[in-house]
Amino acid sequence: MRRVYALSFLLAALGVADDNRSLGDRTRQYLIDLVRLDTSNPPGNETRVAEYLKQVADSHGIQCELMGSDPRRMNFVARLRGSGHGRPLLLMAHSDVVPADRSQWTVDPFSAENRGGFIYGRGTQDDKSLLAAELAVMIEIKRRNIKLSRDLILLAEADEEAGSTGIQWVIQHAWPKIDAEFALNEGGSILETKDGPKVFEVQTTEKIPTRITLTARGTAGHGSLPRADNPVLRLARAVVKLSDSEEPVKLNTTTRRYLREVSKLPEYSWLGPLLPRLDNPITAQATANQIRSHDAEIDAMLRTTVVPTMLRAGIKINVIPNTAEAQVDVRRLPNETREDVLARFRQAINDSLIEVSLAPGQQMPATEPSSLTTAAYRAMEHAIARISTLLCPTCPVAPPTAASSARAAWPSTAYRSS
Numbered sequence: 001m002r003r004v005y006a007l008s009f010l011l012a013a014l015g016v017a018d019d020n021r022s023l024g025d026r027t028r029q030y031l032i033d034l035v036r037l038d039t040s041n042p043p044g045n046e047t048r049v050a051e052y053l054k055q056v057a058d059s060h061g062i063q064c065e066l067m068g069s070d071p072r073r074m075n076f077v078a079r080l081r082g083s084g085h086g087r088p089l090l091l092m093a094h095s096d097v098v099p100a101d102r103s104q105w106t107v108d109p110f111s112a113e114n115r116g117g118f119i120y121g122r123g124t125q126d127d128k129s130l131l132a133a134e135l136a137v138m139i140e141i142k143r144r145n146i147k148l149s150r151d152l153i154l155l156a157e158a159d160e161e162a163g164s165t166g167i168q169w170v171i172q173h174a175w176p177k178i179d180a181e182f183a184l185n186e187g188g189s190i191l192e193t194k195d196g197p198k199v200f201e202v203q204t205t206e207k208i209p210t211r212i213t214l215t216a217r218g219t220a221g222h223g224s225l226p227r228a229d230n231p232v233l234r235l236a237r238a239v240v241k242l243s244d245s246e247e248p249v250k251l252n253t254t255t256r257r258y259l260r261e262v263s264k265l266p267e268y269s270w271l272g273p274l275l276p277r278l279d280n281p282i283t284a285q286a287t288a289n290q291i292r293s294h295d296a297e298i299d300a301m302l303r304t305t306v307v308p309t310m311l312r313a314g315i316k317i318n319v320i321p322n323t324a325e326a327q328v329d330v331r332r333l334p335n336e337t338r339e340d341v342l343a344r345f346r347q348a349i350n351d352s353l354i355e356v357s358l359a360p361g362q363q364m365p366a367t368e369p370s371s372l373t374t375a376a377y378r379a380m381e382h383a384i385a386r387i388s389t390l391l392c393p394t395c396p397v398a399p400p401t402a403a404s405s406a407r408a409a410w411p412s413t414a415y416r417s418s
Contacts, residue, residue, distance in 0.1 A: 023140055028119070030056070030132035034095075035112035035121035041096035043072070044165070046158035049095035050076040053135065053156055060139050067174050068158060073165040076156040077178070080141060082148030089376070090153045090180035091138070092167075093131035094160030097123040127186045131156055153178055162361070182376040187402055193267050199398050200384050202377070204254050205369035206402040207300070207331035210338055211359035212345065214238055214326040223318040229353075231324040232313050238349045239308050239326050245348035247303040249284040250333055254369040254399045255301055261398035262298075270294060278302065301401040304332040304341060327359060331403055337366045372399060 021029075037048040050066045053076045057064040064078035076095070079088075100109035100122040107113040109122040123129075138154050155178070159166035170178070187206070191199040216238065218229035263272040274291060277283040292299035306328060313324035332341050338358060345356045371377065381397045388395060 023136060026139070027132050027136040030135050031119060031124065031129055032112040034128040034132055035119070035123050036110055038110045038122075039096045040099040040122070041159065041161045042099070044096050044159060045072055046095040046156075046166075047072050047074040049131075049156060050074040050158075053078070053154075056135065056139070060142050062138065062142055067170070068165055069169055069173075070158075070165050073158040075158050075166060075170055076154075077174075078138060078154040080138060080148060080152040082150040082152065084150070086150035086375075087179060087181035088151035088153045090155055090178060090183040091134040092155050092157060092183055092185040093127050093134055094166065094186070095128070095131065095156045095158055096160050096166075097126070097128070098161065127160070130186050150181070153180060182374065184376075189400075191262070191398075193265070196392065198265050198267070198392070198395055199261060200388060200392075200395055201400045202380050202384070202397055203402055204372065204377070204399040205252075205334045205367075207305070207404070208334055208336075208364045208366070209404075210330040210332050210341060210363065211361060212328045212330055212341070213355075213357050213359045214242075214328065214345075214349070215355040215357070216324045216353065217355075218320070218322060220322040221320045223320060227320055230320055231322065232320075234351065234353060235311075235313070235324040235326055238351060238354045239311075241349050241351075242306060242328070242345060243308065245306075245344075246285055246289075247306060247344070249278060249288045249302045250336070251278060251302065252333075252335065252369055253372060254401055257372060258301070258398045258400050259298070261396045264396075268295075271298070297403065300331070300403040304330060304336060305403065306330055332366075334401070335366055335368050338363060369399075369401075 033052060034049060037052060039046050039049055047066070051074075054064050054066060057078045062078050062080065064076065066074040066076055068074040082088075102109060107115070107120045109120075112119050112121045112124075114120075134154050138152060141148070141152065155167075155170065157166035157170065187203045189201045191201055214235060216231035216235040218231035218234065219227055221227055259271065259275055259278075262268050263275060271291070271294075274287050277287040288299055288302050291302070307330075308326050309329045310327035311325070312327075314321040328345075330341055332338075342356055342358070349356065384397050
């Protein structure tokens with residue numbers, strides 16, 4: 001770890017030499033340095049990355065600061081001033097990574113080892129590669145003295161796994177200082193088939209994680225005397241009812257656009273004839289089930305998903321407990337509220353002795369998908385078209401809905417691009 005900090009402290013002295021390297025070389029070095037800073041969450045320690053970024057930004061004369069409530073888990077914010085003709089554009093990336101089981105790695109997960117032209121390490125894909133690229137772009141704009149019509153802001157957020165010290169804290173305590181009109185976040189991808197790339201995906205919305213607890217209560221007793229109010233049995237029936245119920249299909253502008261573009265591909269020719277049936281309330285549910293048999297990921301874009309994941313009851317096999325709990329992982333559609341989901345759960349279970357409640361922890365708000373007609377989205381379409389001329393000149397840009405979350409629901413207009 002000492003050599004990592006040595007590299008960080010030397011950056012300010014690299015000044016001219018750093019600027020003489022190619023943009024690709026500088027980006028690669030930023031990635032290597034970032035991966036070597038262990039920010040496994042828990043515990044996080046994202047301040048290591050924030051301080052590194054500040055040293056790099058300071059060496060290039062870029063205005064920046066650290067902000068947050070926990071000195072060990074600070075967020076980094078840098079800004080290039082524009083003319084003010086538009087509200088800022090925000091570049092986002094999280095600085096924490098999930099823990100790595102070193103026994104499952106063939107390299108040190110925090111070594112950023114180069115093997116065959118590939119850099120291996122925790123965070124190389126999620127999300128320090130994006131952070132390195134955004135930092136490099138900001139520095140390149142500064143070096144070239146490019147005139148901007150709006151401020152460009154880079155936010156390296158802490159705590160992507162929970163959000164409380166990261167984007168949630170920034171929104172609640174520092175958003176007036178940022179006040180971005182658009183945000184570019186992680187995500188997005190290139191949809192590929194065996195024949196190569198087919199669709200460039202710019203994500204405009206994501207499913208919202210919602211954790212729900214089902215609680216059954218009864219009378220404790222000995223296992224030798226069966227009881228009708230055994231909470232384990234009541235909970236089991238509730239879980240089955242919930243699993244047997246169907247969440248409603250709800251399409252929005254993002255979903256319709258994505259399905260229309262993807263259905264043009266030969267590999268997805270089966271999808272085209274089904275689209276009109278998705279818009280018909282009478283046939284939508286059965287059609288979504290048919291789509292699930294072909295592609296579970298597309299099915300997950302169409303409706304809220306419900307997956308029981310954890311059960312808890314009892315302390316001994318021969319004792320009937322007085323409570324039993326199930327944890328349910330819900331990924332709700334972006335414009336659905338928590339109350340909508342709770343109401344459907346209670347209706348499906350139809351048991352007044354089953355408590356349906358939100359699990360403790362962060363709860364993200366409902367939000368509409370980002371618009372497909374903004375200047376930011378059109379600019380991304382144009383940029384992708386220019387870059388992809390040789391790779392796939394006929395490939396369209398389409399907006400998927402992610403089943404997972406990268407906290408893009410917090411800013412009001414967020415786009416996710418690879």
